[in-house]
Amino acid sequence: MLILLPFRQQPGKADTMMDTVDPDGVEQPAFVIGEHHETLDEPLGAFRRARLIHASAGVLIVRTETGRWVVPPGHALWIPAGVLHRLSATGPVRFCSLYAGADAVPLPFHSIAVVPDRLVAALLSAAADLPHDKPFDEPAARLVQVLLDRLPGLPVAPLGLNWPRDPRALRIADALSSNPADSAVLEDLAAAAGVTARTAARLFVKETGQTFGQWRQQLRLLAAVEHLGAGASVTQVAPEVGYSDVSSFIAVFRDAFGDTPARYFR
Template identity: 70%
Template sequence: MTEVFDPHGIEQAVFVIGERHASLDEPWRAERRARLIHVNEGVLTVHTESGRWVVPPARALWIVANTLYCLHATRPVHLYSLYVATDSASDPAADPAPDAEPLPAQSGALVPDALVQALLATAADLPHDRPPGEPARRLLQVLLDRVADLPAAPLGLNWPDDPRAQRIAEALSANPAQSLVLEELAAAAGVTARTAARLFAKETGQTFGQWRQQLRLLAALEHLGAGESVTQVALEVGYSDVSSFIAVFRDAFGDTPARYFR
């Protein structure tokens, strides 16, 4: 694993860093700036206290400032990270940021267009040891304006806050393929199935069945990104019928598993 970049020594309000890692297992951290992480190659898994995301190539994750998070990748990954001081009070040493459209107020996965991807790659080559010149400021201005309008991507999963629901979530996360029904999972977590169902709906915004399906799909993205076959991945995330897995995957992500990473 290569050394993880520390942005705290850079005073610019807006800048982009490119990073390559053979693997990644960052400790939990929080930034005073917001961060857009674009995955150029590989698959990145991101945990926050309230959510999980799996970010494949050509997708990105926006993390609001002061959010506790960690990054994980089991295989090589190439990232571009846009750091933005969204609140001058939280970053008083930074130079003023260019004016821009309102940036996302919540963390979430996004779909960068070709222009944003090109701007990120270009901005990563700008110097970070001095204030940007006018051409660089204009480039960063366009980048921020484009980020504000990027569409969301269904690559996340809200994590329950209640300890009883968390025990169920952690058990399923450790083994997405397990076939235990909610009644069995709830009993092992010391809660009734009715209460567990209510907790998942209240704290994740999804029914338990929807939440479990999304967990399996995100696990599938991780395995597919590691180069495993569609049949192998379907079995590893709990589908005995490969055709059913392909249909659910296509409904969620708009393409078949075999074509998604092309």
């Protein structure tokens, strides 16, 4: 079971509006493009505007050179202008992307996951129906401006994970991403990666900002979010991400996300 793939482009099939609309070729300072795919493997790329990606159905996986994010339905990811990223989904997914210049929205210059409220979700959907090939009329411009004004106040969601770049730590990260339920201790994982446990522990703190234990727990939680968001049950997901006891998994999930899995995806 592959949850979070290494950062590399892979071939795939997608039916997408991106085939006919180049975001960098649109003259509007801020606009929204809607997309629907049966599966998705978006090519690695970056845009001259920042991008807010909002999933309304299905689960998106977003990778950059330094991080991984899981974007379940009802959540969104902010990616600054110029940041290389790649989107993928193993099943049907519907989402829209807001593209906005850096001066249009006062959001951070780093990627963050946020939780849009119902109004923002509705505004994104309405803005996706606006034409991109001509200037907005006054009502359309007002709609987009209201959308932009509401973005800075959205709550942040802990749906990301910093990814190590040192080859030694990367080998450990990639091994665990292919099997989040792996219960091997760091000593064994480090030995398989050709590094001492002490060095591996130091590398994870230096490159991810988390201890190895914290990093692995977040990896497992994001794997759980991916599968729960796609409709899997808690009893199915818990053992797949390394928890033999469902109650323990629910407790860890609640501590991380502030709610039980059932309420989080309601």
